[in-house]
Amino acid sequence: MPSATTPPYAAPSPPDFDSIPELDWSLVASGDPIDRKLFLSKLRNVLLHVGFMYLKNHPVPTELVERIKQHTVDVFNLPLERKLKMDMIDSPHFYGYNRMAFERTAGAPDIREHIDLGPDSPSTYDPSSGPLYRKMRPGPNPWPDQEDAPGFKEDVKKYIATLAPLSREFIGLVAEAIGLPRESFYQFLEAADVPQGRIKMVHYPPTDTPNAQGVGPHKDGWLTFLLQVNDVPGLQVQNHSGKWVDVPPRDGTYVVNLGKGLQHLTHGVLLATTHRVLPPPPGVHRYSCPFFQDVALDVPWTPLDVPEEVRREVGARGEVVSDVKPLEPAGASDGWQYLANRIKSHPATGLRHYPDFARMVLGEEIFLKESATLDKLLAKRDAEI
Ligand SMILES: [Fe+2]
Numbered sequence: 001m002p003s004a005t006t007p008p009y010a011a012p013s014p015p016d017f018d019s020i021p022e023l024d025w026s027l028v029a030s031g032d033p034i035d036r037k038l039f040l041s042k043l044r045n046v047l048l049h050v051g052f053m054y055l056k057n058h059p060v061p062t063e064l065v066e067r068i069k070q071h072t073v074d075v076f077n078l079p080l081e082r083k084l085k086m087d088m089i090d091s092p093h094f095y096g097y098n099r100m101a102f103e104r105t106a107g108a109p110d111i112r113e114h115i116d117l118g119p120d121s122p123s124t125y126d127p128s129s130g131p132l133y134r135k136m137r138p139g140p141n142p143w144p145d146q147e148d149a150p151g152f153k154e155d156v157k158k159y160i161a162t163l164a165p166l167s168r169e170f171i172g173l174v175a176e177a178i179g180l181p182r183e184s185f186y187q188f189l190e191a192a193d194v195p196q197g198r199i200k201m202v203h204y205p206p207t208d209t210p211n212a213q214g215v216g217p218h219k220d221g222w223l224t225f226l227l228q229v230n231d232v233p234g235l236q237v238q239n240h241s242g243k244w245v246d247v248p249p250r251d252g253t254y255v256v257n258l259g260k261g262l263q264h265l266t267h268g269v270l271l272a273t274t275h276r277v278l279p280p281p282p283g284v285h286r287y288s289c290p291f292f293q294d295v296a297l298d299v300p301w302t303p304l305d306v307p308e309e310v311r312r313e314v315g316a317r318g319e320v321v322s323d324v325k326p327l328e329p330a331g332a333s334d335g336w337q338y339l340a341n342r343i344k345s346h347p348a349t350g351l352r353h354y355p356d357f358a359r360m361v362l363g364e365e366i367f368l369k370e371s372a373t374l375d376k377l378l379a380k381r382d383a384e385i
Contacts, residue, residue: 016240017050020247020255026057028173044177047258048314051271052237054253055225060162062252067155069229072287076113076203078148081385086115086142089378092353093118093139094342095198100205103345105216106324111279112214114202117141118294119160119195120153132357133297133335136342138195156199160291164197167223167293170256174223178269179307188265188295196294204234204286207279214277214286217323220259221341222295227254229287238274242321247275261301269306269314274322297335348374 023046027039046053075083080099088096095116101109121138143153168189175184190196204214214234228235228249235255236244247255263272280286340361343350347370350358359367 016243018239018243018245020052020054020237020245021046021050022054022056022250022253023256024057025055025059028169029057029059040173040177043173044310047174047177047270048310049271049317051273052247052255052257052275054250055256056250056253058254059166060159060254064155064159064162065227067151068159068227068289069287071149071152071155072201072203072229072289075115075144075149075152075201076287078144082144082148083113083115084381084385086144087381088116088346088349089352089381091139091142091349092135093123093137094346094349095139096142098346105213105218108213108216110215111207111209111212112202112204112277114200116198116200117156117160118198119164120157121195131335132354133339135353136335136339137294137297160197160199161195163199163225163291164195164293165192167197167225167291168192170225171223171293174258174262174270178266178310180304184304185262185265188261188299188301190294190296198292198294200290200292202288202290204232204277204280204288206282206284208282212279214279217274217276219272219274219322219324220257221292222259222261223293224257224259224290225254225293226257226288226290229289230285232280232284232286234278234280234286235288236276236278238276238322240317240320242323244276261295265301265303266306267303267311269310271320274324276323295338297338300334348377 021042023039023042027035030036043053083097084099086097088094088098090096095118097115098113100113101111103110103112103114118137118139118141120141123135123139125135127135141156143149146153168186171185171189172182176182217238226235231249233246233248235247237247237257239245257275258270258272260272262270277286277288339354339357343354343358343361347358347362347366350361351367351370351374362370
């Protein structure tokens with residue numbers, strides 16, 4: 001008997017992908033219904049069979065994109081003590097700087113440093129009035145000093161405020177492309193007028209360590225608009241047979257991909273495709289800046305009724321090979337799951353701001369180990385500032 005994620009009918013299997021398709025946003029921007037239909041038809045094919053795409057002719061102003069690229073490079077050139085003044089460990093909102101190789105994916109350290117930033121809204125959390133996970137958002141960003149990074153704060157705020165509505169429009173198109181009403185995913189997002197979205201500025205330095213990873217194989221959470229900042233390759237996605245396919249930087253584009261939440265909500269129709277980043281060769285530095293759409297924290301993830309004809313088409317793609325081994329059911333749900341995921345990615349920050357919940361999430365052994373190192377870590381950090 002077919003499961004909820006296995007359509008009962010199988011159509012002929014489409015060929016596996018060996019490159020990443022490109023979609024043209026000007027077909028949406030033209031306002032012509034025929035163009036729009038063409039975009040939706042291409043989008044549907046990409047969503048069902050690849051899960052990754054380049055998006056060209058997008059509406060984000062080139063000057064703003066160029067400034068964000070420059071800020072991404074410049075901020076990592078600051079001395080370590082200036083970056084540590086933005087240390088994520090100090091932020092209950094999981095915003096701020098993560099030092100080199102501080103995060104792990106698939107059990108190994110990622111050879112990168114990064115800075116996570118949100119829309120910079122004041123915290124409204126009141127412990128007496130709501131669940132703990134609401135402490136995560138909204139919240140302020142740690143910023144570099146204005147003299148260290150002129151224009152950084154203004155440009156980042158403007159950039160996030162520009163990407164948020166674009167990603168909202170895009171996810172409406174995703175719904176339409178798979179035969180759902182346009183508003184279908186909006187119930188899982190923050191209201192349109194709430195400042196939202198998060199960017200991660202990332203620096204991948206060269207390394208001569210054998211088998212090092214920039215980022216290990218993983219799937220994203222929801223919806224990502226990745227800006228590849230400089231012309232250094234490294235991003236790869238895994239096709240259905242398990243082969244790694246390069247996604248080299250392409251000027252004027254975003255790389256858009258979908259995550260586990262969308263796969264779960266559509267019974268596996270939308271694909272959360274596995275990807276990784278290889279470290280650059282000696283002497284070369286790679287930079288990137290993904291934007292992540294925020295999901296609402298109070299909404300349970302109840303799957304949607306995707307039309308049968310779309311589920312049938314997906315049945316043709318068969319098994320998808322992935323280097324990511326599922327540790328838990330793909331369907332995360334609400335704020336508690338979201339907070340748990342943040343704590344697993346950033347245990348030191350989780351321990352410091354959510355100690356009781358972190359103890360549950362991490363388990364006693366890891367909790368005690370991380371607690372023992374947290375004080376040392378803070379002392380080391382304070383000595384470095
Ligand atoms: Fe990713």
